[in-house]
Amino acid sequence: AQNEPSRLSPRQWVQVRTRAFKEWFGDWAKAARIEKLRKSKPIVRKGDEYKGRYELDSRSAENYVIKSLRGEYTNSDTGDVIKITRASRKVAHHDAENDVHLRSIVYIPEMIENAVFIEERPNEKGSKFDSYRYYVVGLKIGGVDYTAKLVVGVKNGSRFYDHRLSE
Numbered sequence: 347a348q349n350e351p352s353r354l355s356p357r358q359w360v361q362v363r364t365r366a367f368k369e370w371f372g373d374w375a376k377a378a379r380i381e382k383l384r385k386s387k388p389i390v391r392k393g394d395e396y397k398g399r400y401e402l403d404s405r406s407a408e409n410y411v412i413k414s415l416r417g418e419y420t421n422s423d424t425g426d427v428i429k430i431t432r433a434s435r436k437v438a439h440h441d442a443e444n445d446v447h448l449r450s451i452v453y454i455p456e457m458i459e460n461a462v463f464i465e466e467r468p469n470e471k472g473s474k475f476d477s478y479r480y481y482v483v484g485l486k487i488g489g490v491d492y493t494a495k496l497v498v499g500v501k502n503g504s505r506f507y508d509h510r511l512s513e
Contacts, residue, residue, distance in 0.1 A: 376465055382423075383462040388484025388491065389453060396452040407438035407451050415451075419458040421481065428458050428498055428505045437508050446487060447511055450494065457483050457509060461496050475499035475506070485511065 352359055361367055400410035415430050438451060461481035469475045481496040492511045499506040
């Protein structure tokens with residue numbers, strides 16, 4: 347199980363985490379995280395929780411992110427602290443024509459707190475983040491199942507949040 351001491355030698359413990367090992371045998375750790383996600387329960391909401399907080403347009407949703415959601419949220423899977431900053435307002439502009447995406451913004455804190463960590467990848471483009479961490483959570487809005495993929499940029503311990511939904 348997860349909290350038991352490893353039966354591997356220190357050398358074996360390192361070996362099974364190398365790129366070469368994962369390319370040859372598959373990423374067993376990622377497979378375990380995906381299985382954890384499969385067994386997790388989705389966040390279930392009616393879909394009208396945004397009412398009285400913001401309108402279903404990108405400008406109103408952006409103001410809500412900046413004024414009401416800015417702060418730090420802890421992911422229960424990893425203990426990572428994920429910050430929502432002014433820059434996080436761009437979440438209101440992705441899929442802005444999509445009502446469900448705009449409705450989902452009110453659930454951002456719950457999504458961050460309940461998502462399962464899947465993987466971290468180095469930033470190949472070399473822009474402002476060293477790496478990106480990917481988290482996934484199930485979200486059922488108004489009876490329709492969605493998968494929310496959360497992206498967190500990492501630089502000097504600071505984190506930045508964004509998400510996308512797929513049905």
